[in-house]
Amino acid sequence: MADMDTGMRIGPVSAAPLTVIDRHPPAPDVLAAVRGGLAQQPRQLPAWLLYDRRGSELFAEICRQPEYTLTATELALLRHHAGPLCAGCPAGTLVVEFGAGSVEKVSPLLEALAAPAYLAVDISASALQAVGRRLQAAHPAVPMLGLCADYGTLPDLPLPADWRDRPRLGFFPGSSLGNFDPAEACRFLAGLRPLLGSRGQLLIGIDQPRDPAAIEAAYDDRAGVTAAFELNVLHRLRRELGAEVDPDGFRYRATWEADRSRVAMALVSIGRQRLRLADLEVVFSDGEPLITEYSYKYAPAAFLELAARAGWQGLDRRCDDADGFSVHRLQPLAAAPDCSASAD
Numbered sequence: 132m133a134d135m136d137t138g139m140r141i142g143p144v145s146a147a148p149l150t151v152i153d154r155h156p157p158a159p160d161v162l163a164a165v166r167g168g169l170a171q172q173p174r175q176l177p178a179w180l181l182y183d184r185r186g187s188e189l190f191a192e193i194c195r196q197p198e199y200t201l202t203a204t205e206l207a208l209l210r211h212h213a214g215p216l217c218a219g220c221p222a223g224t225l226v227v228e229f230g231a232g233s234v235e236k237v238s239p240l241l242e243a244l245a246a247p248a249y250l251a252v253d254i255s256a257s258a259l260q261a262v263g264r265r266l267q268a269a270h271p272a273v274p275m276l277g278l279c280a281d282y283g284t285l286p287d288l289p290l291p292a293d294w295r296d297r298p299r300l301g302f303f304p305g306s307s308l309g310n311f312d313p314a315e316a317c318r319f320l321a322g323l324r325p326l327l328g329s330r331g332q333l334l335i336g337i338d339q340p341r342d343p344a345a346i347e348a349a350y351d352d353r354a355g356v357t358a359a360f361e362l363n364v365l366h367r368l369r370r371e372l373g374a375e376v377d378p379d380g381f382r383y384r385a386t387w388e389a390d391r392s393r394v395a396m397a398l399v400s401i402g403r404q405r406l407r408l409a410d411l412e413v414v415f416s417d418g419e420p421l422i423t424e425y426s427y428k429y430a431p432a433a434f435l436e437l438a439a440r441a442g443w444q445g446l447d448r449r450c451d452d453a454d455g456f457s458v459h460r461l462q463p464l465a466a467a468p469d470c471s472a473s474a475d
């Protein structure tokens with residue numbers, strides 16, 4: 132089977148036990164996104180490019196590093212508060228998870244809901260298959276589907292006819308909203324309203340600013356797993372897009388930028404060197420960063436302001452203040468979203 136992480140396959144594919152609908156961006160769109168990012172200053176790659184088969188494996192390993200406390204904290208919140216977080220969701224609710232790399236996080240929700248169904252949306256076909264196999268084994272009575280797609284550009288949810296009337300609960304864990312800048316985050320959240328419907332609710336995990344040293348350590352663990360994860364994107368560029376680039380010519384760096392409330396994750400060029408991709412040649416100067424992802428952090432009040440601009444109202448928040456992490460439960464506001472005030 133061709134690797135769907137490359138975007139080389141279009142159309143539904145079945146890989147027992149999870150059926151996956153393939154809407155991965157096709158290879159020319161991946162190339163265009165990479166070219167666009169390399170033309171920016173600072174140069175930047177799309178964050179979703181980090182998640183091919185190897186990237187998804189490395190991310191799972193990051194979640195086990197002692198410095199990366201986010202996963203254990205969010206998991207504990209979900210396990211302890213699944214009941215109230217699912218309050219008001221009728222029987223038959225469809226859970227739509229955006230970025231479905233973790234089996235453990237959605238399980239308490241599937242257990243708290245009556246007769247749920249589950250749609251996993253992820254850019255990584257291999258992550259979907261790994262999660263799907265384990266989830267189906269843990270919840271054999273729950274109907275499940277996968278959707279391999281970029282959740283940042285999803286126009287609709289391609290659901291089977293008998294799923295379309297199910298009320299929807301969006302689930303966006305892992306503080307993954309932080310990969311978008313605030314303006315993109317507002318547009319993304321606003322775009323979830325039509326996807327989840329007027330009766331829909333959204334559960335979202337959000338990480339807040341805290342001790343800079345702890346944040347930088349979380350994104351640059353001592354075992355070097357995050358560094359390997361971020362550098363893997365250069366191997367992916369070579370393997371899938373035929374790029375000429377030397378991954379050993381870059382070192383990984385994570386920097387907390389307090390004025391933007393974000394961590395910048397970058398591959399820093401060791402010396403002057405060239406990257407060639409199709410007809411494009413990019414020259415990196417010594418020390419020049421190639422941004423692989425940002426992780427924006429929001430204090431609870433700042434997040435709720437952003438959510439309100441995007442047309443969502445907070446209903447509940449379960450938090451671990453010591454670790455600066457919250458799971459918010461949101462419902463659509465009557466007012467239309469207005470993201471014009473969200474700066475990038």
Ligand SMILES: C[S@@+](CC[C@H](N)C(=O)[O-])C[C@H]1O[C@@H](n2cnc3c(N)ncnc32)[C@H](O)[C@@H]1O
Pocket residue numbers: 178179182187190194202229230231232233236252253254255258280281282283304305306307
């Ligand atoms: C930071 S991991 C979080 C995984 C898991 N949800 C958790 O909370 O531990 C991000 C997940 O979202 C997926 N992902 C990242 N960007 C995406 C995008 N633009 N569209 C769809 N999936 C994406 C990745 O493949 C990965 O499984």
